[in-house]
Amino acid sequence: MSSYIRSLAERARAASHAIAALDPSRRAALLSKMADAVDAGRTDILAANALDMQRANEAGTTGAMLDRLKLDDGRIGGIVQAIREIAALPDPVGQVTRSETHPNGMTVEKVRIPLGLIAMIYEARPNVTADAAALCLRAGNAVLLRGGSEARESNIAIARCLHSALREFDLPIEAVALVEDTAREHVLELLQLTDLVDLAIPRGGERLIRFVAENARVPVIKHYKGVCHLYVDAAADPVAATRLAVDGKLSRPGVCNALETLLVHADIAGKWLPAAMGTLVRGGAEIRGCERTRELFPDAKPATNEDYDTEYLAPIISVRVVDSIDDAIAHIQRHTSDHTEVISTTDQAAADRFVRAIRSSAVMVNASSRFNDGGQLGLGAEIGISTTRLHAYGPMGLESLTIERWVVRGDGQVRHPESAQA
Amino acid sequence: MSSYIRSLAERARAASHAIAALDPSRRAALLSKMADAVDAGRTDILAANALDMQRANEAGTTGAMLDRLKLDDGRIGGIVQAIREIAALPDPVGQVTRSETHPNGMTVEKVRIPLGLIAMIYEARPNVTADAAALCLRAGNAVLLRGGSEARESNIAIARCLHSALREFDLPIEAVALVEDTAREHVLELLQLTDLVDLAIPRGGERLIRFVAENARVPVIKHYKGVCHLYVDAAADPVAATRLAVDGKLSRPGVCNALETLLVHADIAGKWLPAAMGTLVRGGAEIRGCERTRELFPDAKPATNEDYDTEYLAPIISVRVVDSIDDAIAHIQRHTSDHTEVISTTDQAAADRFVRAIRSSAVMVNASSRFNDGGQLGLGAEIGISTTRLHAYGPMGLESLTIERWVVRGDGQVRHPESAQA
Incomplete structure (x- = not known):
């Protein structure tokens, strides 16, 4: 029954x-x-x-x-x-x-x-x-x-x-x-x-x-959640980096492709961080920073390790200064939800290194995390976003609701012609 | 710890x-x-x-x-x-x-x-x-x-x-x-x-x-098992059909792409079945047939419903006479293990109908079930065969051990240019 x-x-x-x-x-x-x-x-x-x-x-x-x-x-x-x-x-x-x-x-x-x-x-x-x-x-x-x-x-x-x-x-x-x-x-x-x-x-x-x-x-x-990172490289264009941070965090904080963490190379932090944080705060963001962030931008609250694993779904962002692209990659490999990561850089070698080392469902080079969306990527429509690295990965449209299989057309071919003479 | x-x-x-x-x-x-x-x-x-x-x-x-x-x-x-x-x-x-x-x-x-x-x-x-x-x-x-x-x-x-x-x-x-x-x-x-x-x-x-x-x-x-079918259509070439049956069942009975069941259209059964069964038996096969099969080939043992779900892994084959391609498709939809199905026919419309209605990982038109194998299909090597209709379906080679993901390269594109002016 x-x-x-x-x-x-x-x-x-x-x-x-x-x-x-x-x-x-x-x-x-x-x-x-x-x-x-x-x-x-x-x-x-x-x-x-x-x-x-x-x-x-x-x-x-x-x-x-x-x-x-x-x-x-x-x-x-x-x-x-x-x-x-x-x-x-x-x-x-x-x-x-x-x-x-x-x-x-x-x-x-x-x-x-x-x-x-x-x-x-x-x-x-x-x-x-x-x-x-x-x-x-x-x-x-x-x-x-x-x-x-x-x-x-x-x-x-x-x-x-x-x-x-x-x-x-x-x-x-x-x-x-x-x-x-x-x-x-x-x-x-x-x-x-x-x-x-x-x-x-x-x-x-x-x-x-x-x-x-x-x-x-x-x-x-x-996918469980989107803990998306923006890495601001030493060779970032400061204006583009700020645009990516603001769009990524503030254009719609409650969605999975919003940014949750900024990783800032130490060589650009002094120049970029204070002004960029000011822009984010004026846009309504709360900053939670590592110690080095707080030295440069004292208004930031202290970030805990838990912050780096949190999808805020709110206008809050964690910020960490790193010494190298390798440190940024290591941070992402540890805290990623495999959703979306972004690099802001004018250095092609740094971009390639980032794309190769990061295996999230979408990697953005100098473009906003908010583009990880079926409509934005050209799928027309989306039934969900997958962070399971199987079959579908990232936004799933029609194609992800199908599977490829094999069709063989012959005129009597056999694998063992000898045995088929039996 | x-x-x-x-x-x-x-x-x-x-x-x-x-x-x-x-x-x-x-x-x-x-x-x-x-x-x-x-x-x-x-x-x-x-x-x-x-x-x-x-x-x-x-x-x-x-x-x-x-x-x-x-x-x-x-x-x-x-x-x-x-x-x-x-x-x-x-x-x-x-x-x-x-x-x-x-x-x-x-x-x-x-x-x-x-x-x-x-x-x-x-x-x-x-x-x-x-x-x-x-x-x-x-x-x-x-x-x-x-x-x-x-x-x-x-x-x-x-x-x-x-x-x-x-x-x-x-x-x-x-x-x-x-x-x-x-x-x-x-x-x-x-x-x-x-x-x-x-x-x-x-x-x-x-x-x-x-x-x-x-x-x-x-x-x-x-994949659990391969219960592979050969459907011999009314418009089958009898010689090709026999070759496919012998190769499919006898060239290596212990493997998953071997045949387990023959479905024979009633219009060709009288002409084809007795001789083909004779060839299979001389090659060492045991035949388990439906009633109509046993009328045409009395040496066959009776087939039970359980036979139609069995992967023998041995030189045994179940045989059933069907009244139409639709009956053959319905039998397969009910008993398939989603591994491999074969049609023997010279009728292009019947072949197309079969390919469209059957969703197994490999469908063979006038070619042996034994070709469902990574090496034979051109993958070079195979790590397994999947009957899970997700990501990989059929023989899995190198490609099936990878996944496609998205890479976006821009020069600062954001999704909401207004908010990024903040």
Whole structure:
């Protein structure tokens, strides 16, 4: 007897074959229809969201959490627009990434296919329901969606719109399978379904992500946090370095590609640090510095070792003076979250050395950490950012929801012609 | 206080940075030196292997297990040759897989880097010690090797040769870190080291692989077994179909890319099946057939449902007559191990339909299942075959031991120029 979750996952997996079998143009048309359906379903979605908001208010939810949950006409317009943009992206499925003809006459190709069934486990924001479904289906996958209980009504209303589009295309609605019963034991069970779920992607706070990573038997792609560094080299252009520091820390402090730590070469510190720190402070930043930083900029609070491992998600930055690029690299290798690191330098050799020694998912030479984002890097859309150095690393778009596999075409080639004469 | 395994993994991870920082030509030279060292160390390796063989004999080990453990001059020559071939392969590290210049002037590239630290968990064959070390290091990684206790002395002797080469290059010997204490609790601990180990690859029997998969917190790439199918279409060339069946089943029945099941279209079964089964039986195969197979070839034993999920690793094959290509696809979708499937047909539309509907790691159109192998597909060497549809799928060579990540080069570009004026 199948459990609630296993039965849902079985139907979703079966549906994944139907989505994979669609022509690329038909998959794009399905997404356009989904955008239309969400657009047409505004009233129902807003009514459902009002219910979620009311419950959240009654439960005493406030601030950012409440804001993430809230939908209005503008935000629904954003969801519709996002689905249309995903519909318009090039189809990664069927892309040939390697092709050879062998001496025995057979052709050997590596060709992208969908992953199969992808489980999304996420919190609050109801737009993830539509975004994740659109990205997974566009790349030929089915998706199992487990949103937070706080957004349950909104998620159901959005999924209903997506289902109506699937029905119009005579496709099984379980290609977008929403886990409506948000009991936690269902998540636990879902994460054990190694025969049905090809990949789990958690999206939310570090606590949710650790819960998924620690309880999953299925493969998980994730990032816990972004502790991003800017190394200001001895040969940095001081003006560019300040721009990178300000944009990296202050343009949006609450996101994972914001800077958390500045490493400043001792040879430039005297000249650069006081003025740059002044600019950051005027922009609203709090500085936590090492001793040498505090000698140059006495307003800085003292930084502890814990600071160097902290993602502040706030306008706070830790600053450390280092004696060499090697010391900067060693600091990063020790404290990195494998997300994004930046070097500011006019010395090509220093830039090359930094790029080679650092293995984070994105390295920026004289460009802001804030560019580590699917849209900014040219993926069109992003389902998450991976710091797992497997398959996907960095922002994951459509391509990361597919895998290359082998197709061999021959006219009867065998490996051991002798034995085949038997 | 670090445990034995954590401390070893910490040193191996530190060593991985040194291997990643080597020039490609120097990595190749290191491997050549390793080949020389194994060649020069023959006497010690054979003496160590004699000890392992003696213990295995005393423990009552026999047959295939004993054969896998045994080294002789020829097999050591094979190890040396394999390392030299890996040394000669093109370097995947630094390969640029995507490159764009953005309107703001910055260039955005996706560049291959090593994975970091790879843990190999394997049994019996001591040659894996050298093979895995050579592949991992060639792709810029460090490796943590945990071989079986039965091959402990051989593995230590081989590792000692590899270490002498590392020493000559002034590299930390822990880049090839051998777990000499083979107590099982160390494996369990190793599989939890998510902060140090980037990937675990188990190699051995299904029991070992399940143990690793079920106990790992670190990412695992694996395949349990190969239940490979040959579908003989209504439009098959009968001679080619027989060649593919004989090569697939009989050229080496004990390997994962051997055939286990034949699916035969009803329209060709009367004409093809009796003669083809006769050929297989004369070649030494046992036939287990469905009822319709047994009507056409009464010598076949009856096949059970369990047969269709079995990797025989022996000259046994299950045979089922199907009414359509859709029935064949449905059978495969239900019983596949995602390893390799073959279609024999002269009908291009049937071939396309099969390739699209089947998502196994390799699909063969009119070519033998036995070609699903790193060497045969052109990878040069193989560290394993993956049926996990993530990152690597199918035979994994050097490229699968690396990951693409982003490198952005600019001249001070920021995402929010307004805020950077602060």
